Amino acid sequence: MNKQMYDKKNVIAGIVIFAVLVSFPFWYNLGKAAPAPELVLTDAAKAAKECVMSKEEMKAGHMQLLDMWREKVVRESDRIYVSAKGKPYVMSLSNTCMDCHSNKAEFCDRCHNYSSVTPYCWDCHIDNPKAEVKNFKVSENSKEAK
Amino acid sequence: MENSRRDFLKIAGISALAVAGAEPVLNAFASEHGEEASKAAGFQKEEKALTAKQWAMVIDTRKFKSAKDLEPIIEVCHKIHNVPDFSKENKRHIIKWIWEEEYKHAFPGDASGFTDERIEHLPFLVLCNHCEEPPCVRACPTKATFKREDGIVLMDFHRCIGCRFCMAACPYGSRSFNFRDPRPFIEERNPQFPTRMKGVVEKCNFCAERLAAGQVPACVEASKGAIAFGDLYDPESEVRKLLKSNYTIRRKAGLGTGPTIYYIV
Numbered sequence: 001m002n003k004q005m006y007d008k009k010n011v012i013a014g015i016v017i018f019a020v021l022v023s024f025p026f027w028y029n030l031g032k033a034a035p036a037p038e039l040v041l042t043d044a045a046k047a048a049k050e051c052v053m054s055k056e057e058m059k060a061g062h063m064q065l066l067d068m069w070r071e072k073v074v075r076e077s078d079r080i081y082v083s084a085k086g087k088p089y090v091m092s093l094s095n096t097c098m099d100c101h102s103n104k105a106e107f108c109d110r111c112h113n114y115s116s117v118t119p120y121c122w123d124c125h126i127d128n129p130k131a132e133v134k135n136f137k138v139s140e141n142s143k144e145a146k
Numbered sequence: 147m148e149n150s151r152r153d154f155l156k157i158a159g160i161s162a163l164a165v166a167g168a169e170p171v172l173n174a175f176a177s178e179h180g181e182e183a184s185k186a187a188g189f190q191k192e193e194k195a196l197t198a199k200q201w202a203m204v205i206d207t208r209k210f211k212s213a214k215d216l217e218p219i220i221e222v223c224h225k226i227h228n229v230p231d232f233s234k235e236n237k238r239h240i241i242k243w244i245w246e247e248e249y250k251h252a253f254p255g256d257a258s259g260f261t262d263e264r265i266e267h268l269p270f271l272v273l274c275n276h277c278e279e280p281p282c283v284r285a286c287p288t289k290a291t292f293k294r295e296d297g298i299v300l301m302d303f304h305r306c307i308g309c310r311f312c313m314a315a316c317p318y319g320s321r322s323f324n325f326r327d328p329r330p331f332i333e334e335r336n337p338q339f340p341t342r343m344k345g346v347v348e349k350c351n352f353c354a355e356r357l358a359a360g361q362v363p364a365c366v367e368a369s370k371g372a373i374a375f376g377d378l379y380d381p382e383s384e385v386r387k388l389l390k391s392n393y394t395i396r397r398k399a400g401l402g403t404g405p406t407i408y409y410i411v
Contacts, residue, residue, distance in 0.1 A: 072189050074302045077294060079358050080190040088190070095338055120343070124303065129337035136336055 037110035045100040052083050052096075063119075066093060094125045102128045194360030198377035200278065200297030201352055202406040203363075204388045205271055209372035213269045216246050220271075222368045227351070228341045230324075230331035241322040243350040244273040244365055252397055265411060271373075273365070274299060274320040274350035275397060278404030285315035291347075297378070297406065298352045308345035317398050318405070321349045378406055 005011065045051075051058050053065065069091040072078045081091045090096050101107045104127040112119060126132065191197075210216060223229070223244045232239040246269040250257040253270075280299045282291050290305035291312055313321045327344045335341060339355065342348050353363035361367070366375045376383030385408070388394075394408040 070302075070304060074300065074304075075292070075294070076189075077191065077195070077296070077354070077358065078189040079192050079195070082188040082190060090192075091189075094340065123343040124340040126335065126337045126340065132335070132337035136334060 034114065037114045039110060040103055040106035042101060042103050042107075044102070048100055050085070051100075052081060052089050066097075066121075069093075093121060094127075094129045098125075098127055099130060102130055104128065192358050192360070196357045196360055196362075198296050198383075199379040200377065200406060201276065201357075202297075202376065202378035202385045202408065203366070204374040204385045204392075204394065204408045204410060205369075206372050206374070206388075206392075206410045207268055207270060208410060209369075210269065210271070213246055215372075216269055216271055219365045219368045219373075220244055220246070222364045223350075225334070226336050226339060226364055228328075228332050228335045228339055229348075230328035230341075231333060232326075232331055235331070236325075239325045241324065241328065241348060242320075243322075243348070244271065246270065247272045253395065255398060255400060256395065270409065271365075272318065272320075272397070273407065274352070275318055275403070275405030275407045276350075276352055278406060279402060281315040281317070281403055282312035282321065285311040287311060294354075296357075298354055299349075300351055300354060301346075301348060303340075303342055303346050303348070306346040308347065310347060312347055317401055317403065321347050323347050 053061070058065075069081065072081075073091050079091055081089045083089065098104070104122070108127075224231075227243060229241050229243055232241060249261060249265050249268060249270055252272050276297060276299045278297070280291075280293055283293055283299060286292075287309060288305050288307055290302050290307070292300060292302070294300050308323065310323055313323060324342050324344050324346055328342050329335075332341060353361070353365075356363060362375050366373045374384045374388050376385040378385060380386065388410070389408060392410045394410050396405045396408055399405060
């Protein structure tokens with residue numbers, strides 16, 4: 001039986017073009033993998049030496065930790081987190097985390113951009129409260145009690 | 147191989163035992179991962195934190211003469227909670243945590259046609275009533291608003307989807323919706339308190355963040371003694387003493403929501 005392929009030239013050329021196009025992103029970017037971002041620790045963070053959890057745990061699970069903190073603070077009104085080493089911390093993204101890591105652009109954003117995630121924490125939470133807190137004054141009445 | 151019923155039951159019995167015996171071992175493996183973070187770490191309340199069964203307020207309206215007396219109270223609340231000011235932009239977008247209201251609007255059921263002059267022109271300070279049976283909590287489809295164990299009706303802004311059912315359910319108009327991004331409208335923000343984002347409902351939180359730090363709400367502090375704050379179910383509390391010795395009214399108490407803001411008139 002004679003098997004005849006019609007338009008052999010066009011079909012094979014088409015298949016080759018298709019394969020090239022589909023694999024284009026892979027071979028074009030070959031060997032050009034974006035380097036993992038380098039995070040910058042502020043002086044305060046360096047001085048503290050340790051975070052609320054170990055570095056590895058924080059890298060992998062800071063989002064779960066923050067989620068748990070939110071649940072505890074908002075729903076159960078527990079505001080103190082005691083770390084595995086027995087050190088207490090106030091559970092607050094702005095006032096605790098961002099107090100040390102006041103460089104959001106070099107600490108949070110670099111990794112988030114690299115891994116293409118866009119958390120909306122900072123739509124509400126203020127990213128560098130320390131820089132602003134000096135300028136903020138409440139009226140005379142409430143200052144007295146503080 | 148011929149299987150008798152007897153053999154089958156034997157094997158089934160042994161298998162069941164094996165599974166039952168293995169379960170604790172499997173559980174031990176499972177808990178070794180996953181729960182690591184919460185196992186070692188603990189959660190606590192702040193030591194100074196004020197607690198109660200049901201927080202309540204008594205507002206002595208006899209100590210207010212004009213709207214001017216209320217201004218500093220409203221200002222301090224809105225300032226420390228980063229409440230945006232939309233009053234110059236669009237009156238319908240105004241966000242209120244605590245504000246003033248005329249008697250006939252605050253107490254529509256009680257107002258008669260002929261009210262005495264002092265009451266008629268007196269500005270009443272109104273805020274979320276932190277009801278004992280809050281209708282907003284029942285209306286919320288996501289449990290973003292809930293009643294905390296100390297009686298505060300609180301918002302979890304993370305969870306609010308902006309459906310505004312709670313606003314429809316609240317008979318006091320205590321809730322406001324962020325129709326726009328509020329950040330540009332906060333004149334001077336308190337960096338220690340978060341702002342809100344477009345599309346969430348907000349309201350008075352009875353200064354939950356101050357209670358946690360052992361302070362009374364900011365409005366109580368700024369009122370110079372006109373507002374008392376305390377536990378409604380503690381007979382020795384300041385509010386109970388005032389309630390015992392004064393005639394008080396509540397807003398729309400007939401609706402059965404159990405408002406916990408009392409007014410001495």
